[in-house]
Amino acid sequence: MLFWSGAVVVGLTATAFTLSSNYAQMLFHSMVTAYPWLPLLVTPLTLAGVAALTQRYFKGAEGSGIPQTIAAIRMPEGSDRDAVLSLRVAIGKMFLTCISLLGGASVGREGPTVQVGAALLYNLRWLVRFPRHLMERGLIVAGGGAGVAAAFNTPLAGIVFAIEEMARSFEERTSGTLITAVIIAGLAAVYVQGNYTYFGVTNATLAGTSGWFGVLLCGLAGGLLGGGFSRLLLAFSTHGLPGRPGVFVRTHPVKFAALCGLALALIGIASGNAAYGSGYAEAKHLLTGTETVSAGYGIWKMLATFVSFVSGIPGGLFAPSLSAGAGVGQIVASLLNQTNPGALIVIGMAAYFSGVVQAPMTAFVIVMEMTGNHDMMVPLMLAALLATAVSRIVCPRPLYKALASNYLARARSSA
Known part of the structure; x- marks a missing residue:
């Protein structure tokens, strides 16, 4: 039940991240529409401010988030892995990505959602002792896959991404954990946002x-x-x-x-x-x-x-x-x-x-x-x-x- 609840939290967090980042982009585009030259001032100040906050308070939050999650899988259990997947870094990742989008940065929220999802499930270990194979990598892989599924409403892609890009294998002991997390996180996101296709439905075919x-x-x-x-x-x-x-x-x-x-x-x-x-x-x-x-x-x-x-x-x-x-x-x-x-x-x-x-x-x-x-x-x-x-x-x-x-x-x- 604790693991299922964690997967629900991943889905709801990804949804909140989606809505916040969309709102940040809407505000920026409204500003650009009214004042086309204002980015010459706003964008440099925003990127400098975000870089300063990242360097000072949120080391490990820079970049996509997927390389950090893959690195965490390779790290031995200990302080280095805990730092990469800390809740502080996860919160900073979401906040600073939204601020970057508010300043016009050409970035996405999906990679950061992978690190956030991995961090949320990984930190469940403080509440209950999971089997060792889940502690080593299962929670991280499942959280990352769940993040992709919830961010795009693409449950199959979440599973495939976790296997192909993060785990590079499909382990029998962790496969059920991965699929369960992806499904539950995806359902939680759909419950809030509705069942949608990210770019809408297109029936285009080759001619x-x-x-x-x-x-x-x-x-x-x-x-x-x-x-x-x-x-x-x-x-x-x-x-x-x-x-x-x-x-x-x-x-x-x-x-x-x-x-x-x-x-x-x-x-x-x-x-x-x-x-x-x-x-x-x-x-x-x-x-x-x-x-x-x-x-x-x-x-x-x-x-x-x-x-x-x-x-x-x-x-x-x-x-x-x-x-x-x-x-x-x-x-x-x-x-x-x-x-x-x-x-x-x-x-x-x-x-x-x-x-x-x-x-x-x-x-x-x-x-x-x-x-x-x-x-x-x-x-x-x-x-x-x-x-x-x-x-x-x-x-x-x-x-x-x-x-x-x-x-x-x-x-x-x-x-």
Whole structure:
């Protein structure tokens, strides 16, 4: 009963996080609509303030949250793991991500929800003694998977993500725990928000030979762009900038975050105010065709997400990557003169996301569930697998695993 209650708390917390982050984005977009140039002041100050709070009070809350959760699974039981999955870090993660979105950062809440969900279930161990195999990794994996399920209303994707990206195996002793947590957390989120599809339902299908050629193009483009994005991100995270710029980043992280905020504001203005935030609204506009989105949106979104991530603030890559992928699909559809670009936009989302995280099963399952389009399963699988193969040529180290290794190395060197 305690474990079930914990899973319910994960679902309700993810829902509260969703509503808060959506409200923060709404406030920012209202401000930009009224004062288009105000981000030049607000965004640098916000990113600097968030970076300062993270450095001072919430060490371990920076970045996506998924690498920290994977690192926690690899850590021996003790103070290091407790620090990464503390309730203080979980609260800071949610609060600072919302503040970042309020300032226009191109981040998502889904990666942070993984760390928050893992922290909530992991801290149940203070209330009751669980079996050792659950204490070692089961609660962390289950909490992370439950976080994905509740954040997107994608229970199957939550299970697949936990197996493919976090656990890398399906252990008989913990499988029941994982599935139970995902289902209960998902039900709790649905109870509050209703049963919905993240991007709405789309019935778009591929049209003829050109449509399947578009799948191949999306797979290649998603793998090249996603792999390039991950390689640049890992290069910055591992080695930093060379020379004096690198020294400046290490010694003045708050000032560097402010500069990133200024760059982000300039990117946002150049993109017609489309590159800010998680990108949920822009991706939905592309899928439904309800509003016009600029042809270069995907590239602007990639740049905005890169700048936001390297600034050191909390925030995830899931939603921005899916949104950028929708922009990739838009470009491919325009090259092939598709009268109904919706199908290739869906394919582009899965392809670019696969290129970034190199988790093809999670990519096609999560996009399929988020759009309610099960007829696209085969082309989604093909694009995701092709993008992953191409991405591994460009970036041999999977992003989240490599970031987790970097995080472990820093934790050991500071111990």
